[in-house]
Amino acid sequence: MEFIKSKTLTLFKSSKGRLQTQFCELTGVAPATAKKYLESSRYDLPRAVDAYFNRHPNKASAGSVNVDKTNPKDIAALNAVFDNYKDPEDNNQIDIDGTLRYLEDMDITPEDLSSLTLAYLLKSPRMGIFLRDSFVKYGNNITA
The missing domain is CATH 1.10.238.10 (EF-hand)
Incomplete structure (x- = not known):
């Protein structure tokens, strides 16, 4: 039983790590900031990203340079x-x-x-x- 509990905890931590990485990639923030937003949103990635960009609207398009909207x-x-x-x-x-x-x-x-x-x-x-x-x-x- 202890093995299953340990394995589940490892998978859970791994999922949190992936979410944190995705949050960092989407927003360009440091892992500590990502962790703060993810924890406050109960690790709901879309909600956490939304909260971040609602709080920092000027950063919402900072990384969006792949396509020129006027081109x-x-x-x-x-x-x-x-x-x-x-x-x-x-x-x-x-x-x-x-x-x-x-x-x-x-x-x-x-x-x-x-x-x-x-x-x-x-x-x-x-x-x-x-x-x-x-x-x-x-x-x-x-x-x-």
Whole structure:
């Protein structure tokens, strides 16, 4: 029984470490700051990131330099990516099937925390749904 308890504790600490690393990657903060926000949000990564950027709105776009929002080529590229996954019945939305294909193409499983981060960064209104406007507007937040 002690072995199982020890193994569970190790996995739990490992999960916390991964969340802390993801928080640091998303926000660019030090691990101590990440830990503070994660603890206050009970290790709910999207909630912790949201709390951080709500408190520091000027830093929300500091790392978003991958795509120039005013560059027609970048906007066209984001629209082309969106079009690969869009809902056949609604040109302005990626439905759950398109989202699953998109995640698969990016080597992300739906269970991976990265899928939640992606949904957060692209301002997904509902589970498995992305809207064209948000995808194009916030697509610059995604890095490989």
